[in-house]
Amino acid sequence: MIPWGYTVPAVVxxxxxxxxELAVLKTGLFRKPAYWLTMAIVxxxxxxxxxxLTKLSAxxxxxxPEHITxxxxxxxxxxxxxxxxFAMVTAVLLLWERARSREEAR
Structure with missing residues (x-):
């Protein structure tokens, strides 16, 4: 059974x-070491x-259970x-990069 409730939306x-990022924004964020360092810190x-928060003991x-793997x-x-x-932090950073590049273009 596919866990549609949480797993599928997470993957999507x-x-x-x-x-x-790859098709629309094209900020190059994934090529920046600072991005990967940020993700490691997060x-x-x-x-x-x-x-x-999720420890099974308490x-x-x-x-x-039917909604996760x-x-x-x-x-x-x-x-x-x-x-x-990953998706949430990356989306925020992508939009931030996009806004920064637009501001610099002005």
């Missing part, structure tokens, strides 16, 4: 953001916070959280 969000903070955030790494974090996090 990554695809949409990447395609938006992930570094996401892991302890998300891990605390969860604060619960997921319906069940793959959790590390510290019980559903892998879908990393996909949504």
């Amino acid at each position: 969000s990554v695809i949409v953001v990447v395609l938006f 992930t570094g903070f996401q892991i302890p916070v998300d891990g605390w 969860p604060i955030v619960l997921y319906a 069940g793959w959790r790494f590390p510290w019980d974090i559903p892998v879908e959280d990393f996909l949504f996090g």
Whole structure:
């Protein structure tokens, strides 16, 4: 069974953001080492916070099992959280880059 509730939108969000950059915005963000450093820093903070929120021993955030793959790494974090996090942070940075380049063009 495909977990449509959370997994599919998480995967689709990554695809949409990447395609938006490659086909529409074309900011070159994915070629910048600063972007990848930023993503490493974001992930570094996401892991302890998300891990605390989703730990199976005393969860604060619960997921319906039928809506996720069940793959959790590390510290019980559903892998879908990393996909949504990537898409959200990347989308914001892409729009920021686009706005910056438009401002510089003026």
